Structures are given as structure tokens and as C-alpha cells.
Amino acid sequence: MSAAVRARAGPAFGLRTTSAALSLLTAAATSGAVYVISVSRIAPNPVLQSVLAALVCLTFVGSGLAALRLRPYANFGLLLAAVGLASLVSVLHEANGAAAYTIGVLGSNVVFAVLVHAPLAYPSGRLGVIGRRVLVAAYVDVIVVQALAVICDPLTRYHTDHPRNLVLIDSQSALATGLYELEAGIAMALSLIVVVVLTRRSRVATPAARRQYRPVVIGGVVALLLFSLGLVLAPLSSKAGLLGFGLALLAALALPAAFLATLVQGRLSRGAVGELLLELRDPAQTGDLEEALRRALGDPMLRLGRPAPDGGYVDGSGAPLELPVRSKWEVATEIRHQDEPVGMLVHDRSLRLRPELLDAVNAAAGFALANERALLNVGLAEQQTRALLDAVPDTIIRYARDGTYLDARPDADTAHLFRQHEFTGENIRDVVPDELARTFLAGIDRALESGSIQVIEYELNIHDEAHWREARIVPSGADEVVSIVRDFTEKRRADAELRRLAEEQAALRRVATFVAGDAQPEQVFQIVTEEVCRLLGLRTGVLHRFENEGTSTIVGKFGGLTAQFELGNVVAIEEGTALQVLRTGAPARSDYHKLTGEGAAALRALGFRGSVGVPIIVAGVTWGALVVALRQDEVLPSETKHRLQAFAELVALAVASAQAREELEASRLRIVEASDTERRRLERNLHDGAQQRLVAASVGLRLARAKLRTSPDEAEAVLVALSEELAEALTELRELAQGLHPAVLTERGLGPALEVLAARAPVDVELGLDLPERLPEPVETAAYYTVSEALANIVKHAGACSAAVRVECEEGQIVVEIVDDGLGGADAERGSGLRGLRDRLDALDGELLVESPPGRGTVVRAELPVRAPNVAVVEPAV
Numbered sequence: 001m002s003a004a005v006r007a008r009a010g011p012a013f014g015l016r017t018t019s020a021a022l023s024l025l026t027a028a029a030t031s032g033a034v035y036v037i038s039v040s041r042i043a044p045n046p047v048l049q050s051v052l053a054a055l056v057c058l059t060f061v062g063s064g065l066a067a068l069r070l071r072p073y074a075n076f077g078l079l080l081a082a083v084g085l086a087s088l089v090s091v092l093h094e095a096n097g098a099a100a101y102t103i104g105v106l107g108s109n110v111v112f113a114v115l116v117h118a119p120l121a122y123p124s125g126r127l128g129v130i131g132r133r134v135l136v137a138a139y140v141d142v143i144v145v146q147a148l149a150v151i152c153d154p155l156t157r158y159h160t161d162h163p164r165n166l167v168l169i170d171s172q173s174a175l176a177t178g179l180y181e182l183e184a185g186i187a188m189a190l191s192l193i194v195v196v197v198l199t200r201r202s203r204v205a206t207p208a209a210r211r212q213y214r215p216v217v218i219g220g221v222v223a224l225l226l227f228s229l230g231l232v233l234a235p236l237s238s239k240a241g242l243l244g245f246g247l248a249l250l251a252a253l254a255l256p257a258a259f260l261a262t263l264v265q266g267r268l269s270r271g272a273v274g275e276l277l278l279e280l281r282d283p284a285q286t287g288d289l290e291e292a293l294r295r296a297l298g299d300p301m302l303r304l305g306r307p308a309p310d311g312g313y314v315d316g317s318g319a320p321l322e323l324p325v326r327s328k329w330e331v332a333t334e335i336r337h338q339d340e341p342v343g344m345l346v347h348d349r350s351l352r353l354r355p356e357l358l359d360a361v362n363a364a365a366g367f368a369l370a371n372e373r374a375l376l377n378v379g380l381a382e383q384q385t386r387a388l389l390d391a392v393p394d395t396i397i398r399y400a401r402d403g404t405y406l407d408a409r410p411d412a413d414t415a416h417l418f419r420q421h422e423f424t425g426e427n428i429r430d431v432v433p434d435e436l437a438r439t440f441l442a443g444i445d446r447a448l449e450s451g452s453i454q455v456i457e458y459e460l461n462i463h464d465e466a467h468w469r470e471a472r473i474v475p476s477g478a479d480e481v482v483s484i485v486r487d488f489t490e491k492r493r494a495d496a497e498l499r500r501l502a503e504e505q506a507a508l509r510r511v512a513t514f515v516a517g518d519a520q521p522e523q524v525f526q527i528v529t530e531e532v533c534r535l536l537g538l539r540t541g542v543l544h545r546f547e548n549e550g551t552s553t554i555v556g557k558f559g560g561l562t563a564q565f566e567l568g569n570v571v572a573i574e575e576g577t578a579l580q581v582l583r584t585g586a587p588a589r590s591d592y593h594k595l596t597g598e599g600a601a602a603l604r605a606l607g608f609r610g611s612v613g614v615p616i617i618v619a620g621v622t623w624g625a626l627v628v629a630l631r632q633d634e635v636l637p638s639e640t641k642h643r644l645q646a647f648a649e650l651v652a653l654a655v656a657s658a659q660a661r662e663e664l665e666a667s668r669l670r671i672v673e674a675s676d677t678e679r680r681r682l683e684r685n686l687h688d689g690a691q692q693r694l695v696a697a698s699v700g701l702r703l704a705r706a707k708l709r710t711s712p713d714e715a716e717a718v719l720v721a722l723s724e725e726l727a728e729a730l731t732e733l734r735e736l737a738q739g740l741h742p743a744v745l746t747e748r749g750l751g752p753a754l755e756v757l758a759a760r761a762p763v764d765v766e767l768g769l770d771l772p773e774r775l776p777e778p779v780e781t782a783a784y785y786t787v788s789e790a791l792a793n794i795v796k797h798a799g800a801c802s803a804a805v806r807v808e809c810e811e812g813q814i815v816v817e818i819v820d821d822g823l824g825g826a827d828a829e830r831g832s833g834l835r836g837l838r839d840r841l842d843a844l845d846g847e848l849l850v851e852s853p854p855g856r857g858t859v860v861r862a863e864l865p866v867r868a869p870n871v872a873v874v875e876p877a878v
Helices: 002-038 046-068 071-094 098-107 110-121 129-150 173-204 207-233 238-252 254-268 271-279 289-297 349-353 355-389 434-450 489-516 521-536 577-584 598-605 640-710 712-740 743-748 750-760 777-798 832-843
Strands: 303-307 330-337 340-348 395-400 405-409 454-462 465-475 480-487 541-546 551-558 570-572 588-591 608-618 621-631 764-770 802-810 813-820 847-851 859-865
Touching (some): 002 046, 002 071, 046 071, 046 238, 046 254, 071 098, 071 110, 071 238, 071 254, 098 129, 110 129, 110 207, 110 254, 129 173, 173 207, 207 238, 207 254, 289 355, 340 355, 434 454, 434 465, 434 480, 465 489, 521 541, 521 551, 521 621, 521 640, 551 621, 577 608, 577 621, 598 608, 608 640, 621 640, 640 712, 743 750, 743 777, 750 802, 777 813, 777 859, 832 847, 832 859
Parallel strands (some): 764 802
Antiparallel strands (some): 303 340, 330 340, 395 405, 395 480, 454 465, 541 551, 541 621, 551 570, 588 608, 608 621, 802 813
16 A cells, blocks of 8 residues: 555655746746846846746746646646746846856747747657657757857847857858848748648547647647747847847747647536536437547547457447557547446547546446446346237237127237227227128137137238238137237238249240241241230230331231231231330330221220330331230239330340341352352363363374474474463463462552552553551452452443542551442342352451442442451352
């Protein structure tokens, strides 16, 4: 016990001693300063200067003494006292003695360095690396630079009757003034650095720390900037120096004032504890305890942890609360109540500067958490008791034997349908339909007679909506039973929806399988129409194929529609669903009672009231419409359009597949025809040309052999003629081979090959080329044969006098354009050569366009991507 007392009393004794010594020193120094000023022969305004010196010193020292009583601010309090005492050094500047006067001049600005030290070290009194460097620079500035200036300064600008400067070495007023201004400039730069450091420190601080830190930082910044301004004004003249130094000292008061304001705010913030206790007075109205603690401590980032069943702490959402470990910003404080841990506060580290407030809030939080835990235990006990009663989540009703309601407790879903007091005492016959009442009464009788559970399933119409329920009747007395009623409407509806989805998916799979089996489109149309109507429970449906804007063909039908709606009939499209789909390309609905056409009248006469239709889109064009007709007693749910659209997409897929197959078969047929034509051409050219020459050469060789011995001269002449004939045959074979694939195209590229082709043409050809050095081989080949086929057609059919060929690269593709001045009227669909070119270009993802108005020439344009896909290219006849 004694050791503890000594340990606790030691710091208190040291604090009292330090405070007493500091008070005596301050009183003595202040008295001395006032005396020096009052007897000074050179002080311009002794009264004002005395008051200012005493005010600055006593304010700083008084603030420092207040800080010494608060352990977190003890070191900072010493710095404040140091600023106050250092400010008195400048009073010696007004002394009558030379020694005191010189000391006053040399040390008049030391207070600036101490003033730099104080805000940089707030609140702990310790400096970081940057702070130490700035402080060293400040002391060098106000001591070294000041000393250099004083040894050169005769000090005549302040007062001509001042004591002698004992350290004057050489009177250089201009140099001294420059050094003073240098000192002031350095002081201003250091002040700005301190401003930047303090500003950054304030920005990175937490909200709670910033709230305590910012007033002192602002006060220190104002003091330093105005003190620097005073140093700038001091060297100018005696009046400017007095004004500047006075302003500097007055500005310095901003620092202790801001610190005292922070302390007062901390004292006043204890009132938040009273508000917190009032807020937590009623445990049932506590609300968010964590938010209340945040407001009381002024820490928006505070987190409250409650003990977890398995150890540790959890936050308000039940997640584990992570406690800070060696965090720069946060600390954890345990909350205890009656020496038992009841929670944990994770709060801003700066709150430790206000231990009284933190302890008070901690105690209030301990009371609140203890009350909360007590209420929780009571609530758990009540909840367990209530759970026994509410274990059955269904409606519970007690009946007498005659069907009178004795008691009722509805479940959450049916509580809005009846009130307990409204049914108590009523008879079941007066509440539910007669048939259901008789069923219930019979079940009550059987349960009472047999003593066993009776189960009744029934359907009840509530607010025009069907509900399915199950009642289990159990004997509960001599003449009473308890009925537990469970509503399984949602389950019944969910089952129905699952069955509907299963049936729809099955129908879609059947149709999709049929389409994937390469079925004929006509079969797909009929199957889709039948499946849709059966799935939706409809009796009539029609599938239209639009022929033009006014007619359509019936390609699918279900139901009893006859006459014009037979399969294969072409009907006029009247105003109604089909026409709306054709015009808009979107689902549509129509009411036959609002339509005036003959078709609508006929459908009304057959008992139909309207229809719903969805479009069938093929290659971006509205190909047709799937339309279902509704009779008077038929109702479609809101999602019918979406369900119809799924089947319409299968129809579109079947149509597109059929068209693709037709185009593929036509392309294959054209390739076969082109191959046969080319083979016959080769046979004809070989037979009529090179073959005949080779036969003649064979006969000539036999003749030369016969004459070789008898007539050598004649044999030589025959051999010479045969040599020329073989050369001609070789030329014809080379030209024939070049007709298949020119050698110049392979060896030198597209440009030179087109130049040769243009030169051989029997009409004038203007050639314009803008190509890279080489292109992919399939692209060059396709471009070459496009020009070759176009020039051949010009010669054969166009009757043109000239043609222009342009080949250039545009935006990643090759554009080939051939223009002639012929008769025009060319048809790309009838000519085998142009169809073959189109097949070749399609294989390379290219496109062929032909414009040939009669009498105005022909334009053939081919567009090919430069990097063609890796596909096999079929070379049709050229």
C-alpha cells in the first residue's frame, strides 16, 4: 500500500514543485522586464511595452501551467512557458546598460524558434524528423544570422541615444539590414514549411484528432506568419520595428488562446456525458448505443464491441470486432461494470488526451451495456416461452361441438382477413359457405367420437381469389376441438407454375428437335401452330406468311376455322392483329368488336372476341405472324406474348435454316456446273489446238525418219518445220495454263497481273491501282478473276468502247470497281460467271455489287477484307 501511495504521490509532488518554481521564475522575470522598460531612456512607449511584455509572458506561462496539470500536455506546457519567458529577452533591447542592451539585441528573436517548436510538438511535446530539422534551422536563423547582423549594425536606426553595441566589429548598416532581411526571409520560409507540415498532419489525422488538433494548429500558424511579418518590418525603421515586433507578440497570443479554448471545449464536452446518461436512462428507448457514444466522444469512427459467446467481441452487425494492434490512429479501451468486462471501445487515440471524458463515457457505456444484457436475458426467456406457443406457425381455432368459435389465433398471412374478437362466439355456419360448414361439422363430430385427428382439405374464395387450405381437427376437451389450419395456396400455385413451365419446355423441345432434324418448313409451321394452341389451352390459331403489304398465305392452322383460313390459301390482310404485326414488327392485340372488316365480322359470328399475335423475324424482316384467336370464354395471362414469341423464334429458325440449305444447294450446283464447263473448255482447247499440233508433229517425225537416209536435206527441212510446230504447241499450252492461273499473278502480284490483263483486252482499259506491295493469295486471285470476268463480259455482251478499272485499299479491305460505257442491263443472277464470282467472294467474306441500268453502262464493285479467313477457295469458270 505504501509503495503505491509513494508511486502515486511522486509525480504530484514533482508537478507542484515544477509549477511553483515556474511561477516564481515568471513573476521575477516579468517584474524585471517591467522595471527595465519603466527606467529605460530609449523605450518609445514604456507603459504600452510593459503591458504587452507582461501580457505575453503571463499568458504563455499561465497556459503552460494549466497544461502541466494534464499529463498528456505536460511537455507542451513546458514549451508554452518557454515561449513566454523567451519573449522577455527582447525587453533587454530597451535597457540602459550596454551589456544588457547587447544581449537583448542578440536574443530578441529567440522567441521565434521556441514558437516554431511549440506547434510542431503539439500535443505530446515530441518532434519528428522533419520537425527537428525545421527547429534547428529556426535556431540557426535567429541566433547565428542575428549575431552576424548585430556585429555589423551600429543600431542607429532605432534610437540615436541607445547604449553602445559591445559586439560591433565593423559598422556596415547596409550589410546588417540585408542580414536582417535574410533572417526575416528565412523565418518566413520556415513559417510556411511549418504551415505545410501542420496542414498535412491535420489532413491525415482522424476526425476526432482533427477536432482537437485544428484550433491549436490554426493558432500556431497565425502566430508564426505574423511573427515573420514582424521580423520583415523590424529592420526598416524604429517605428516599423516597434510595430512589427508588437504585432508579432500579439499574434503569438493566438497559440495559447487556441490551446486554452481546446481545454475549455474539453471541459464543456463533459456535458455530453450528462446528455448520454439521459439518453440511456430508459433502456427500452436506448436506440443505437454506438451512435450515442460517437456523439458523446466526438469520434465518428468509434466502434462498440459486445462480448461474443465464443470469446472476443462482435460489432453491432454480429461480425467479429478486430482490435487494433500497434495502430497509429486507434486504441481499444475495455468497458467494465462492477469489475466485469461488458464491452470494448475502439476509438481514436487522441481521446486519451481527455481521460476524464473517456472515463465518464466508459462508465455510462458500462451501465448501458449491463442493462442491455439484462434486458436481453429477460427477452430471451420471454421469447422461449412465446416460442412454445408460436411453434405452430398456422392458424389455430378452437370450436365447440356445435361449430361455435371459442378462440382463434390467425397466422401472419390471414390475420388481415379476420379479427379474433369478431369471430369469438360466432358459429361456423354463419361465417363460411354451407357446404364447407357441413364438412367441418362432420369432421368435428368424427374427431370427438373417434378421438383421432381428422384432416380436411378445402378451397376457399377470399376476395375473388382462390385459396387452398388443410385443417387438422384434434379433440381438446369433452365437447371442443382445436383446428390447425395451414394455407398451401402458394405451394399449389408453385406446383401449377412448374407444371406449366415443364409443359412449355417439353413443347419447345419437341419443336426444336423437329427443326433440328431438317424437317420441311411446312411441317414445322403446322406443328408449331398445334403445339402453341394445345399448350395455352386455345382452340384456334393461324400462322401467316406475309407475301406483300396486302396479302398473306396460311401456312399453319389449328382449330375449326374453315373457308378462307384453309392451309395454302392466300388471304387479304385486313385491319387487325396480323396487319399491326406487319406494320410494327412487334407483338399486337386486337378486339374484333372494334374492327369493321368482313373478316372481323365473320370471326365475331363464329364466337371470337379478339386475337393476339407475335412477329416472325427472319434476317431482320417481318416474315410472318403467329396469331391465336380468343373466344368469349378464353382468357390469356399477361405473359402470353412472351410465350408465343419463343415459338415464333423457332419458326424463324426453321425458315432461316431452309433458306440457308437452299442457298447452299444452289451454290453447290453452280460449283459443279462451273467445274463441268471448265473441263469441257479444257478438252475443247486441247483437242482443237495443242493436240492437233502434236499429232502433226508425230506424223512429221515418222516422215523425217523415212527420209533421213535417202534425202537428208529434206529430212532436215521437215525437222525444222516440226521444231517450229512444237514451239507453237508449247506456246498454246502455256497460254492455256495461264488462263487457269496466270504465272505473273503468282510471281509478281496483283498489280502487274492486272496490267497484263488490261493490255490484252480488245477495248481501251484505264487502270487505276493503289495497292500495297503484296496481298494474301486468295484475295489477289479473287480480285484478278473479278476484273477478268468483268472485262470478258464487256467484250462479249456490253458493246462498250472503253472501261475503267480501279483497285485500291480502303479501311482494311480491297475495293475492285470496273465501269464501262456499254449497253447496261446486266443481271448478276442469270450469268454463271457473275454467280461464280459471287460464290468466290462469299467464301472470303466479300461482297459483289452490280449496277447496270439499261443504256447507261455497268458498274461491277467487289469488296474483300484484306485478311481473309482460312477457307478453301473454289475457282469457278472465268
